[in-house]
Amino acid sequence: MTAARLRVIAAHEARTQLRSPLFWLLLVFLGFLTSAINPTAMLPSGSAAVSGVVPAVNSAHALAQSLTLTAFFGFPFLAALLAGLAVIRDDEAEVGDLLHSTALTPAEYVTGKVLGSSVMLGLAILAQVLMAMALHEGLLGGGATTRGAFAPWHYAGPALLLVAPGAWFVTATALAVGLRFRRPMAVYAVPTALFTLTLAFTWEWAPPGLAPWLDHLLMIVDPTGLRWLGRVAFAVDRGAAFYNTAPLPLDATLLAGRVVTVALPTLALLGALRHFRRSLSGAPGGARRAVRATVPVPVPVPPASVVLPPPLLRMTARAPGMIAAARVVAAAEVRHLLRSPAIYLYSLFLMSVVLEVGVSGTDPYGATVRLTAGTLAVRAIPVVTLLVCLFLLFTVVESLHREVTARFDPLLYTTPVPTGAILLGKATASAVVIGILTMACIVASAGLLALQDGGGPALGPLLLVYGVVLGPTFIVWTCFVGAVMALVRQRAAALGIGLAALVLTGVDLLGGSMTWVTNWPLWGALRWSDLGVFPLNGPALWLNRGLALAVAAGLGALTLVVFRRREPDPARRRARWHDGTVGRAALRLAPFALLPLLVGSLLGIEVRDGFQGGPARAAAEQYHAANTRPGQPWPRPSWSRWRRSSSSSPRGGAWRWRAPTCSGKAPGRRRAWCRSP
């Protein structure tokens, strides 16, 4: 292995990643998460709750938690995309043959890629630590926060022991997968699987009676280190005084876990390198396939004659109509989709997650909850929407980037197919994806219910929730990703913006500012009742769904307007403003903006007057402010001031509910269906 060649590959990879919008988005994410995650928020506070010692934000324990959480939410997707696409980028640029016809060895190439990715990963971790340091040591203000003496090890320790191995795990695994399979969808699967498994399983899964050895095993195989933190460092509340001064309890489990976290992807990389080396030498398969390859396969030989066949048939051509052309595009897209293992593997993955959601539910007393079709489907909504939206993000971006990757775009874009047909065809393929994944959810849920009840499950609620209710979410998300891709025309930027949109939605939810108007994925918003069709959510739900579809239509129209088959001339940008081209495009789009505005306004008015609105929030704040004032009597909130009426009809399966949203309003004028998500 030659250091000079290694350096060339590593430097090029690092430069490429540095220029990628994904790297800068990663830094923005890390900065945002660092400022958003309060290191002491989830720390057992012990005596702080009764005016005792307050936990310090820069203790080893607090920083271990905040840095690890920041890394878990910040790194998986962006670091995996940056590193995992490294080899695929070279494939698409068709530089592989050139590179590998030089003295560069496969080991040098792969090691160079690993080094380049590691350097950028190290820079990102360093930036994360510096941002945390600036924030928690008071360099950016915030004097009211309690902090202890500055101890560099409090930052460096968690960064080296928890953050770096976890980030390496996702980076190296994605690189190995990209090298082995050379398909972007395989790379996208890495962070999705890691993120979901950690959230749903390794982080906190601890059913009653969990064997200690299994618990330790899960700590060891959890690459994020979150389980170890939760089960060892914060297993019992030792009080803020302890957490402020004690070092992290390093133990054999943690060290073993870190070794496994580093070793597993390293082994995967070595395996991928071996496969890569074999593929370069022309033996891509294993030994068995190599043996099979020794059997001569007859290869058709072209005729040597230059004599022309008879004149061409009388071909006629007529530009295909919108529907016919869309069908052709959709057929090609669906065929591509169904030939790829991604959709099948992802469906299985989604089914397993739905099953996990179903079996892990317990009531406040720890007892297993008996599920109905509706309660199971509603409980699965957050994870289902997240996973389906992630898959749609990847498939829609790849679908719109596919022609560019295959260099088929000059041929497709000069056919007489209407642009709308190309987009409609691709949208139809996305609809097939949605249908398959929805079916996977329904099958998993129905199977679980059948096992639980021993009979045929009620499919109605499953179809209602996964299909009717969540359908608009998937449609609006597909249209959003399509519009972004049409605007930026770059895979990395589109993926970054899509991920940022999901994160911002999560932040909106966690920050408590999400309302029915902004809750497009319906995270935490629905309340299922077997007495009726969302009686507790009422018209807000249907207005919200209508808003999603109206926005989807607007985004679809926007995509149609901005999607470019012809590369625009930058010098004419100003001319387009002056000659009215932009104005005419805006006018064409205006009608599509009216419907979302109308539905959104209706919903916004209801939310404003409901308990998510300003008056209700102000009243709540006033109540709490008054109650926390010592010696100040204040009436407890009383249902006596609320007028409500409800009626139920069990035979008809109906439940009607009417009530005002808050005191101060004329009773009965507003319904209380604007429930907090």
Added chain:
Amino acid sequence: MLTIEGLTKVYPGGVTALQGVSLEISGGMFGLLGPNGSGKTTLMRILAGLLEPTDGRIMLDGEEVTGHPERVWPRLGYLPQYFGFYPELTGEEMLAHLLRLKGVGGPGMLRALGAELLERVNLGFAARRKVKTYSGGMRQRLGIAQAIAGNPALLIVDEPTAGLDPEERLRFYRLLAELAESRTVLLSTHIVEDVATLCPRFAVLRFGHLLATTTPAEARAGLEGTMYEGTVGRDALEALARTATVTQAHLVEGVNRVRLHLRDGAPPAGFVPAAPTLEDAYLLQMQGAAHLLPAGAA
């Protein structure tokens, strides 16, 4: 009739690929000749509706198409310089996909048309092989098959013979010549032989400028009586190049076989008059030593 008026293309960074190119191309084969980087591909992409020009107009059969590439596409067959296919499809699947997108033939005829097109480009033997297993020449031939599908009124082929072996090149020449009998074929190339073989008229581009529009016969006629051929040693070649315009020098059996352009005066000893070729005219044009016909209507 394809009319191009004052076509200009400036890329970001100030690189001017085309500078006020004007051409009138009627039916038949028309060649666009120029060295690498002369703006041929830019012109082809603009005509195919894939690239917006900075300035200028394009008319097709009297219809303004500059801002409306969708008016060109139903009449266009296009073979770009760089292109690819969906690698997981077979040759016949890929071609059938493109035939459907172009609206070629009826449902019952699609298979027969596809098979015939593949035979026309000598690819019938590999119809059921995946495109990703095709060689560069086979992909080029599949590209040719899709370009001629549907009998387009305007056929634009950009460096079509790149990657073809001599046998296939000859076959393609014949196919193009046949197609040019009933439509406009615009052939872009840097290979003079392509133009000499196929094009009754051609234009020469250099650095985005249209240098000339002429016919091979006119180009050759302009050099009548000025070309000489002889053989010299290596040292003598360098001395000769200082005193005369050397258009071509090929090593043949260890000695330089040289063609000279001399407008006046006697040729060097051992040089005999030679019939001018289109390559002579083109190379002299590139060297600025002679002028073909001035740019104008073709």
